[in-house]
Amino acid sequence: MPSEPSEPLTERGARTRERLIAAARQVFEERGFPDTRVAHITRHAQVxxxxxxxxxxxxxxVFLEVADRLFEDMTQPDPALAADSSPAARIRRANRSYYQAYLRNAKMMAIIEQVATFNEEFKEMRRKHRAASIGRSARAIERWQRAGLVAADLDPETTARALAAMVDHSLYLWLVQGDDAPGTERLLDTLDAINIRALGLPATP
Incomplete structure (x- = not known):
């Protein structure tokens, strides 16, 4: 988990800490995690x-702090989504919100996949954030099952994990790996349709 400062956080100290975090993210994106040194970060931050x-x-x-903030950005529910929206509308909105977050964080996501192969503390943090996001999706599926909109024999958590993995990996291949894609709207429309049809939901807005 992100570390606590070793001394009380004054206003000046808070600004210095934020400069280091911002500089660390930029340096990690430029150099990757293994080749980044503390000296690179402090030089970039002018500290x-x-x-x-x-x-x-x-x-x-500092990497864990950067990653924790990134995951908060990636997994926050969209505050603009109306509570009375239809399930199909909620899925469409959620996919577009996640796409925008992924686009903002694409460079860092490449580094995150690199670090996930060897850092256990980081992997635990990623699991925590993913579990929170999956939990929200699973609860939505449960509500739709109670309303008779989704088949009762689907396990909500497993279904939420499978659909999230499809969206996540599709965006990773496109935005991080540079895979050819048919265009943003076509890709997102296709991901929407697969989610909606897999759940058996009405496709109307």
């Missing part, structure tokens, strides 16, 4: 090398 350790014990700690 004295020793000051870094006032706020973070290691490069790994």
């Amino acid at each position: 004295a090398y020793g000051s870094f350790y006032t706020w973070f014990p290691s490069k790994e700690a």
Whole structure:
């Protein structure tokens, strides 16, 4: 989990810490995780090398802070979505909101996949954020089952995980790996249709 500062956070200290976090993200995106050094981060932030350790014990700690903020951005529910929207409308809106978040974070997502192969603390953080997002989707599926809109024999959590994995990997291949895609709207429309049809929901807005 993200580290706590080693001393009380004054206003000046908070600004320094934020500069280090912003600089770390930029350097990680440019150099990747293994090739980034604390000196690269402090130079980019224009902060004295020793000051870094006032706020973070290691490069790994500042990476966890960057990743935690990214996951918060990626998995927050869309506040603009009306509570009385139809299931199909909610799926369409959620997919577009997630696409926009993925687009904002695409460079860092490439680094995240790299670190996920070897850092257990990071993998646990990613599981925590993913579980929160999956839980919201599973609860929506349960509501739709109670309303008779989704087949009762579908396990809500497993279904939510499978559909989220499809959307997530599709966007990863397109936005991170640079796979050819038919265009944003066509891709998103297709992901919407697969989600809606897999759940057996009415396709009307």
